[in-house]
Amino acid sequence: xxxxxLDITGQKLSKSExxxxxxxxxxxxxxxxxxxxxxxxxxKDGDETELIKLATEFDGVTPKSIRVSDDELKNAxxxxxxxxxxxxxxxxxxxxxxxxxxxxxxSSFSVxxxxxxxxxxxxxxxxxxxxxxxxxxxxxxxIMNAVPAQIAGVTSIALASPPQKENGxxxxxxxxxxxxxxxxxxVYAVGGAQAIxxxxxxxxxxxxxxxxxxxxxxxxxxxxxxxxxxxIGIDSEAGxxxxxxxxxxxxxxIDVAAxxxxxxxxxxxxxxxxxxxxxxxxxxxxxxxxxxxxKTKHKExxxxxxxxxxxxxVLVDSIKQGVDVINAYAPxxxxxxxxxxxxxxxxxxxxxxxxxxxxxxxxxxxxxxxSNHVLPTGGCACHxxxxxxxxxxxxxxxxxxxQNAFNQVAAAVITLANAEDLPAHGTAMAVRLEK
Numbered sequence: 001x002x003x004x005x006l007d008i009t010g011q012k013l014s015k016s017e018x019x020x021x022x023x024x025x026x027x028x029x030x031x032x033x034x035x036x037x038x039x040x041x042x043x044k045d046g047d048e049t050e051l052i053k054l055a056t057e058f059d060g061v062t063p064k065s066i067r068v069s070d071d072e073l074k075n076a077x078x079x080x081x082x083x084x085x086x087x088x089x090x091x092x093x094x095x096x097x098x099x100x101x102x103x104x105x106x107s108s109f110s111v112x113x114x115x116x117x118x119x120x121x122x123x124x125x126x127x128x129x130x131x132x133x134x135x136x137x138x139x140x141x142x143i144m145n146a147v148p149a150q151i152a153g154v155t156s157i158a159l160a161s162p163p164q165k166e167n168g169x170x171x172x173x174x175x176x177x178x179x180x181x182x183x184x185x186x187v188y189a190v191g192g193a194q195a196i197x198x199x200x201x202x203x204x205x206x207x208x209x210x211x212x213x214x215x216x217x218x219x220x221x222x223x224x225x226x227x228x229x230x231x232i233g234i235d236s237e238a239g240x241x242x243x244x245x246x247x248x249x250x251x252x253x254i255d256v257a258a259x260x261x262x263x264x265x266x267x268x269x270x271x272x273x274x275x276x277x278x279x280x281x282x283x284x285x286x287x288x289x290x291x292x293x294x295k296t297k298h299k300e301x302x303x304x305x306x307x308x309x310x311x312x313x314v315l316v317d318s319i320k321q322g323v324d325v326i327n328a329y330a331p332x333x334x335x336x337x338x339x340x341x342x343x344x345x346x347x348x349x350x351x352x353x354x355x356x357x358x359x360x361x362x363x364x365x366x367x368x369x370x371s372n373h374v375l376p377t378g379g380c381a382c383h384x385x386x387x388x389x390x391x392x393x394x395x396x397x398x399x400x401x402x403q404n405a406f407n408q409v410a411a412a413v414i415t416l417a418n419a420e421d422l423p424a425h426g427t428a429m430a431v432r433l434e435k
Contacts, residue, residue: 002289003260003272003306005282007315008325018328024378025240025269025310032223036193040227043197048206054194055163063169066206068176068187076176088139088178091368095147098370102389103151114405118398124233126156126208127392128199129184130215133162133191137172138216144372144387145215146182152392158207159184160198162191192217196224200232214387216374235391236384239377240269240310243362244331244351246322246344247276251337253284255358257292259335260285262363264305265298271310273329275322282313323347330381333362350382406432 006021013021042050048066056062077085108118129145131138142159149157159179161171170176171189179187188207190198196217202209209232213225216238225234243263245256260272276282289306293299305311316322319338326334330350338344341356348354352375355362366373374387401409410429417425 001286002293002303003286003311003313004309005313005315008321009315009317013324015324015328018325019379021314021325022271022273022312022329023309025271025308027219027239027269029219029223029226029237032219033227036220036223036227039193040197040224043194043203044201047204051190051194051198051203051206054192055169055190058192058194059163059165061163061165061169063163063189066188066190066203068170068189070185072170073176073180073185073187076170076173077180080174080177084174085177085181087368088143088174088181091140092143092147092181094368094370095143095372096151099148099151099372099389102148104390104393104395112401112405112408114402115409116400118400119395120398121393121395123153123155123393124211125154126158126210126212127154128196128210128213128232129157129159130195130199130213130217130221131159131161131171131175132215132217132221133164133172133175137161137164137175139172139174139178140367140373141215142175142178142182142184144374146179146184148372148387148389149214149392150182152389154392156186156208157184158186158188158199158210160188160190160195162195163189193220193224196221196228196232200224200228212392214374214391235374235387236376236380237378238374240271241266242271242273242310242332242377243335244271244273244275244326244329244333245335245337246319246326247274247278247281247335247337248319248339249278249281250339251276251278251281252358253281253288254292255361256281256285256337257288259361259363260289260306260311261292261296261302262361263333264302264311265296266305268301268304269308269310270305271308271331272306273311273331274313275316275325276313277316277318277322279315282315285313319344326351330376330379332375332377332381333365335360335362352376352381352386 051066104121106120131141163169199210199213212233214235222237264270264272327350332352334351335355365371372387376384413429414426
């Protein structure tokens with residue numbers, strides 16, 4: 001079999017036991033942090049020349065310069081296949097439509113007569129967007145990162161993507177064209193941990209430091225984000241992609257197999273999980289996997305992902321038990337292909353994004369559904385959300401008390417300050433009570 005099968009029918013397991021059933025890919029961010037520490041220091045202490053040396057060492061190409069020129073961005077767009085441009089423009093339009101709905105609204109509340117608190121939202125000043133370019137390049141990730149930042153009102157947006165041998169030391173040409181389409185004109189040919197370090201520390205005469213860095217990447221990008229978190233804000237430590245499908249006997253095996261393969265082609269460590277109460281569906285999916293994997297372009301990569309311990313087909317007693325498995329696993333992408341998918345979706349607490357029924361596959365969300373494809377992985381969907389307009393904004397409280405409102409709460413504040421042995425706090429209140 002291409003993918004292992006687990007039968008947990010008749011078992012009542014705890015959340016932690018369900019989580020152990022489907023382990024994640026064997027990654028050690030801690031080990032990667034040790035490996036990248038010298039790289040972070042080189043970027044912190046170095047200049048553009050150091051970034052060029054790092055590109056030569058890790059990307060196997062020596063860029064003429066790290067900053068991509070305006071002419072190079074314009075040339076990439078002018079050379080873009082018209083069909084690809086049209087598809088990118090459709091995706092941009094869809095993503096803009098949905099993300100505009102995420103803009104928060106300022107509000108005001110009186111907690112006491114004369115004591116008002118306004119809640120207002122502000123975009124971060126500057127963001128660094130990272131777009132990967134290893135096994136594959138992802139112009140779709142340019143859209144998913146840049147559009148919500150622009151809608152949030154971020155005024156300074158920079159983007160980094162690894163230099164490519166095939167493009168003369170520039171990032172992937174479609175990535176550059178997408179940047180030009182979106183009006184992102186501060187673009188750097190730098191990848192991996194060094195890109196995150198460049199945004200965190202800044203590089204003299206090249207790149208200003210950023211307040212926030214977003215975007216997916218490999219384990220070294222994740223390690224750099226963890227190492228530099230605090231100096232910069234981050235969206236998440238994105239790991240290998242994951243798809244989980246909860247399906248009953250109404251699902252078509254040809255669809256299920258195709259969707260498992262679609263995410264498995266990303267990476268040998270990608271996770272593909274099917275949870276179902278239908279033995280018949282399982283048998284048919286196994287058959288379809290054999291047929292479809294043999295025909296797919298990246299079949300060796302797909303086979304490695306499907307046969308890895310992070311992937312499985314899980315037989316459950318019922319869809320209710322399947323929901324428990326999914327909530328414990330907290331997948332990045334979740335497809336519900338069920339007779340009553342809408343009602344079951346209300347029972348899902350932990351997932352990055354949920355795709356309902358046959359005509360909402362994960363591939364749709366990866367490109368043009370309008371939702372964001374930068375989502376929490378590694379079980380982080382139990383506490384984190386996908387990238388959104390809100391990622392690029394902060395809420396700030398604006399407090400205004402008049403004298404009467406102040407007088408009504410002053411004694412309580414002084415009492416609490418003294419109880420915490422912080423008498424100066426109380427004094428700062430008391431001086432305002434003196435006539």
